[in-house]
Amino acid sequence: EEYLQATRTLRAIFADSSRFVVHDALPPVPAFGDEGAANHTRFAAAHGAAGVEFFVYGRAEFDPSAPSPKKYPARQTMEASQAVARLHGLDPARTVFASQNPDVIDQGVFHNDVIAVGNGNVLFYHDQAFADEAGTLDALRRALGTVDTDLVPVRVASSQVPVADAVASYLFNSQLLTRPDGRMALVVPHECRENAAVSRYLAALVASGGPIDELLEFDLRQSMRNGGGPACLRLRVALTDGEAQAMHGGVIMNDTLHGLLAAWVEKHYRDRVEPKDLADPQLAIECATALEELERILGLPGLYDLS
Template sequence: MSTAVEVNFDGLIGPSHNYGGMSHGNLASATNEGEVSNPREAALQGLEKMRLLMKAGLVQGILPPLPRPNFDLLVSAGFSGSDAEIIESAAKTAPGLLRAAYSASSMWAANAATVSPSADTKDGRLHLTTANLSTMLHRSIEAPDTTATLLSIFENEEAFGVHGALPAHADFSDEGAANHVRLCAEHGASGVELFVYGREAGESAVGFPARQTRMASESIARAHGLVAENAVFARQSKAAIEAGAFHNDVVCVGSLDTLFFHELAFENTDETLASLSQAADGRFEVKPVMVPQAEVPIEDAIKSYLFNSQLLHWPGEDRLVLLAPLETQETDTTRAFCERMTSGNGPIGRVQYVDVRQSMRNGGGPACLRLRVVMTPEEIAACHQGVLLTEEKIDALQDIVRRTYRDRLSPNDFGDPSFASECQLAREALLEALGLSGLV
């Protein structure tokens, strides 16, 4: 068993952060559609969350925003001419398409990829598969740029295996680590990987879309070279999806040997827990912490994003810490449950609340903002060092954000060609600070 730690790679919120309301099934996104956003505040909030974890002694990484607007999408849709002409024409005739081209949703790095650490894979490499995000137009354009980013960070092929996205077909719908949980005794030990899917390939969608298929999850497990007995596939409950749990991480989060989930998270809870225990096979005991529907109605769980929190092994503490959004504290049922939970002797000992309101209003909490990558010291040394954060680097990034990001943005602003130039200049400055100028 190797020594390993969980590294959180947070998505840096981009300068086009907006409330476009493009995510069907995401209640917060729909509720706040068209409202004025604050990209500057959003990015600063995200960076402060990263600073909090880094100062606690955790290894913290960052993923840069993707290029916006995505001119490839607009050109593919028939627009031509100069950049300014494309934007002006799209704003007049296809404003919805222009909003999609400006989407800043790559900030939710939990959807960037699915990750299997080297302790779980047959070839002993850390594997990452870019999510195709094929269900939603504005997210389906992310995969090529996300793959390029991951290849730039995890470029050492002896240590890392970066896989491109699955085919962009409904049968292979894949939303990344938001539907994946890894359980283990220690981060460096062989673990159990839980893949949660909403539908089978070929199954017709009814109501809100189920964004993950079993075929996609099985394909990723094969590509990563997982031992079959260590991979568990469980169906997300239809009730959760219809209530607005568009990803499993809206109703479930896990870390080390602890699985924290809502009673309605899985279609068959007993079968899921039994399969996890069987896969653990004496290596560790799975500790389930189930939140009853009677104590926290699923509507409150989704409104507060209780489960879209980071469950962390906090240095110096013997029980896990739940890093939850302020909305969890402000919702009576979830606050009361957290108080009861942490007053006992269970595996979760403390809840710490953070302000990520700009992200939350678009439907993404602390867990959405990060991609968890379990890494050995050798793997940390082998990745691109520019994306590993220090106090000085966070300060530098915040200076760039304050200098280049707007503090007010509405979807109507996308028709101004000068905003595209602002986004480009901001991203170039961020990439230079991270040593990733080759991505421009």
């Protein structure tokens, strides 16, 4: 199971139990469908400051009257989001739960990060993102008021960018980053430029005088073809200097590590895998050999169970 390896990996990286706790995954049952950072945003004046945790869910397992999609399954449950908040000991006054609009789930918005993205105190979102747009914004404003921070919503209307164009271009599956000058840059895939409605909107956005005034565009076609945009690289962990020193530093990306990982991929990855290859014992040997070398590169012996 993927979540078991993810837990093992995170506990190896954040091994100092006096500073870090890596919780077990929620039970793998439908009531606790949880897809993590794709449906969670943290708002704050700065990454190290007190802030508000924002959880978006697609259905409530035990409330048949709650909004839910009709065509596609909702991957995140309210119960899972509430369980994560409870297990992490979050302050209810600084925690907001919101229902995703079931209509956009049925249009292909399988995660909230396909229709909204947050950074700092800015929420960049589509007007169809939430089942109750006004109620969601009011709840966020009230919660942020407890930490003396104002919410800055950047709303994209359906008349500017239809939901279908937002999904096709992955406009909201972007990285919203704060520059040293305090302004924000939006990291988007090439598909945003190639979509006429999205391209027009983004040109107007950066010229509008709002918090987002720079676009950074990348060719992510291989990732996009597998359903992954810029946001799929995001899992923010805010650390003090002491905590950063206490975690395992061998996983922090730099030019040296990038070179080692690129060479590892070139050495070990097959350029294609067909169904019949899954019956070839040599493939299993190749995988084990590659993972042993990856353990050495990262400085994490025993990271994988290769017995």
